[in-house]
Amino acid sequence: MARPRSASHDLKRDQILDVAAQCFARQSFPAASMNDIATACGTSKARLYHYYESKDAILFDLLDRYTQRLLALIGEAEARAQRKNLSEREALNELVRAFLTEYESSATRHVALVSDTKFLGDGQRELILNRQRDVVAAFTRFLKRAYPDRVTPANQTALTMMLFGMINWTFTWLRPGGTMSYSAFADEVVQVLEHGLSRA
Known part of the structure; x- marks a missing residue:
């Protein structure tokens, strides 16, 4: 009979994932070892194997x-837009703010998503890539609803990826406690969406 998991099991897994993401971002996924992750967690490699059978399992x-x-x-942004009766542009702006709020606390996880998905096995990689495609498709829907006269089948991919270009690489330059906060940057992205770079 399998031993029941402790109530803190998932919490410890979250802590391991946070530390592992930091290790992968700092050293790269191929260079980081289970021993490196265990040391950074302040535990033994044997204890780490109690939670994860391999570095690949941690990454997935x-x-x-x-x-x-x-x-x-x-999903939360769509529900909030309905609940608050937001306009389509307000809904898009809320989505942008929600993602940047998440990115502020998940920068190393985002680095792993951008850099390390290629190290997954075929089935796992396809699952993660499909979810990324779902995220892109959702942003496209929000954009089309917000700017129906501007977003067309011919340019929707370019405009969606232009928006992602503004927000997806913040981990390379935007630092918590720096000269610009994630919240202030979200305001700037919304202003560019609404008005371009013109102050008019």
């Missing part, structure tokens, strides 16, 4: 949970 759980979180943010 990290990306599995993170992509599910991004999809949940989209």
Whole structure:
């Protein structure tokens, strides 16, 4: 009979994933070892294996949970827009703010999503890539509803990826406690969406 999991099991897994994401971002996924992760967690490698059978298993759980979180943010934004009776542009702006709020606390997880998905096995990689495609498709829907006269079948991919270009690489330059906060940057992205770079 399997031993029941403790109530803190998932919490400890979350802590391991946070530390592992930091290790992967700092050293790269191929260079980071289970021993490195265990040391950074302040535990033994044997204890780490109690939670994860391999570094690959850690990476998949990290990306599995993170992509599910991004999809949940989209569902929450849609529900909030309905509940608050937001306009389509306000709904898009809320989605942008929600993603940037998430990115502020998940920068190393986002690095793993951008850089390390390629190290997953075929089935796992396809699952994560499909979720990324779902996120992109959702942003396209929000954009089309917000700017129906501007977003067309011919340019919707370009405009969606232009928006992602503004927000998806913040982990490379935007630092909590720096000269610009994530909230202030979200305001700037919304202003560019609404008015371009013109002050008019």
